[in-house]
Amino acid sequence: MVVLIPLAHESLKGRRWPYVSIVIIALNLVVFLGTHWRLEDESHKLADVKLHILLLAAAHPDVQTTPDVQQLIAGVQRSNPKLFARMASANRRPEDLWDLQMRDWDSAEVNAQMEALAQQLADLQRDSILERYAFIPNKHPLASYVTAGFLHGGWLHLIFNMWFLWLAGSVLEDAWGRLIYPLFYLLAGAVALLVHAGVFSGSIVPVLGASGAVAGLMGAFLVRFAKTRIKLLLFLWLGFRPYLHRFSAPAYAVLPVWFVTQLFWALLTGSGGGVAYWAHIGGFVFGVGAALALRATGIEHKMDQAIEAQVSWTADPRIVKASEFIAQNQPEPAIAELKQVLQEKPDLLDAHDLLLQAYWRKQDFQAHKETLATLCRLHVKARELEVAWRNYEEYCSAGGEKLPSATWLELSRYLETQQNWERAAVEYEKLAEAYPSDRASLSALISAARINLKKLNRQDEAVRLYRQADASPIPHLDWDAAIQAGLKEALASPSASAPLDKAPVSKL
Known part of the structure; x- marks a missing residue:
């Protein structure tokens, strides 16, 4: 069925x-x-x-x-x-x-x-x-x-x-x-x-x-x-x-x-x-x-305009003005307007979306990349994880290397819900390498080890990651039982070989 x-x-x-x-x-x-x-x-x-x-x-x-x-x-x-x-x-x-x-x-x-x-x-x-x-x-x-x-x-x-x-x-x-x-x-x-x-x-x-x-x-x-x-x-x-x-x-x-x-x-x-x-x-x-x-008759367009007129009073006039500047290919005044809005409302998604377009038109690629990271964080905060993931992929394509650890951790968990095990394990490891002293890195190592053991059948990788988590300088008494249980299960697998205590973290 x-x-x-x-x-x-x-x-x-x-x-x-x-x-x-x-x-x-x-x-x-x-x-x-x-x-x-x-x-x-x-x-x-x-x-x-x-x-x-x-x-x-x-x-x-x-x-x-x-x-x-x-x-x-x-x-x-x-x-x-x-x-x-x-x-x-x-x-x-x-x-x-x-x-x-x-x-x-x-x-x-x-x-x-x-x-x-x-x-x-x-x-x-x-x-x-x-x-x-x-x-x-x-x-x-x-x-x-x-x-x-x-x-x-x-x-x-x-x-x-x-x-x-x-x-x-x-x-x-x-x-x-x-x-x-x-x-x-x-x-x-x-x-x-x-x-x-x-x-x-x-x-x-x-x-x-x-x-x-x-x-x-x-x-x-x-x-x-x-x-x-x-x-x-x-x-x-x-x-x-x-x-x-x-x-x-x-x-x-x-x-x-x-x-x-x-x-x-x-x-x-x-x-x-x-x-x-x-x-x-x-x-x-x-x-x-x-x-x-x-x-074809234009009724849809007229109705859309009528609805927009009814709800447009909620939009900040500076947002509207910035949108007009972008449409006229004038990114610099648009950026100035949007920065004023974001000083008052730093988490306003509409402003960041327009700012992304303005930086692209200005060809300020560094600012464009940073805005992608911000959008990713805000969409994760709003639980719009699919959109956040697309922002992250654009961010990586633009040369971005690391996100805030909490945002990165949520995106990696999102990949697990999509059963994208391979990419989830990679992102967890990248997070752990980028934030070695952050408690999120320990959670990422354990999650990457679990995926390698349970989903990807890579027992040697699981052993390496569990050992890396066990050796972490971050206090982890509350996670020690989970680490030892995972390590024991991975070592008991017939395909597991004797791992090194310290192994390099793989990169994407």
Whole structure:
């Protein structure tokens, strides 16, 4: 089994709170809490009555029916003729005792039973949430194009839909505003259901859930944020143990794969499978098309400008002025403005980002490198570790050699969370060499030793690093037990050879 779960993406921080997305999620949750306990019971009862009606009509084609029952029968005959033909076969296996007995009934008994079933169906439908608010292709009342999107069949159904909605919807709300975004969301859900009804026009199976609308948001996200990197968790069940792997990829790589997967399953499963794949496909295609239309007509740009005008009062006018200087290729006045801002707000990321651009345009590469180090530290402080790592790689490419020990340690730990064991071990060792008298260097040596022992199967390197930690002049009584246990495990490995007490630290 393979499951790919999105965890986050780079563009989650918007200019203002996504209140519309929060309200949509809250409505879905409230509706779910108020309805989920009835939906399963209703679905079983309705399915049982409908099955008996279809079996009776298939076995006795001349039975008298009501208009609602005739619509039900005609819908199944149109959407799934093979199924209805199997029901009419005298050689099929009976579904239950009632099914076995009804084959021998005379016309009077058949008509009486159909009348009773029709009454049961009418009673159930009158009070049924599914029949009144879910989307049923052979009926599809107008209101159900909206109401179906707020019903969910279970906790996992709700949680996954709402998580995807939050990831894609919150940033689209920030880009499009609080008027276009909810209209787009509702329209995407309606179009998704319309596509489903077009493919399964006579289906009597209720469709519910926000996934069609969410698929529309995903399609729009592909257009609007194509290069945004999405953090993903790969869950792979190998039959005997689970395998987890975290990685990131741009939206233009992830979302088309998801779309092709939906298309594959839609073609493979047809009307079966319990998932409305064609609704997903319809919603996604609508989302792509609508996002392109909003961009081409200039509506997106106008909405973005309007939102920016509402929130721009929070920006320091010196930041705005510096940005204008940079756009005019005047880095020196921009640097002067930004330095004034940073005297008052030394941790302001926006100012440092602009300062980085200004130093690059001025070709002051030393200051550019130092600003990269500062940005790295600030992004680590803000727990934006992926961005901090990219800053660090730029810093290294610019000739940077060392960061503050606490920042460097956090980046090395981040590499471990990404399972980049080789690079994590290297960074830990570089940190230890750069700060031999800092307590962080001892932590780095122990971590590098552990990675070499547990992840890279380099027992000799692990022994060398544990011995180096043991010989450190930094007081480490609290870590001595961990060092000795690691050293003992490394020396006990059959591939470990007798290490030197002092060995050089490898460099990148």
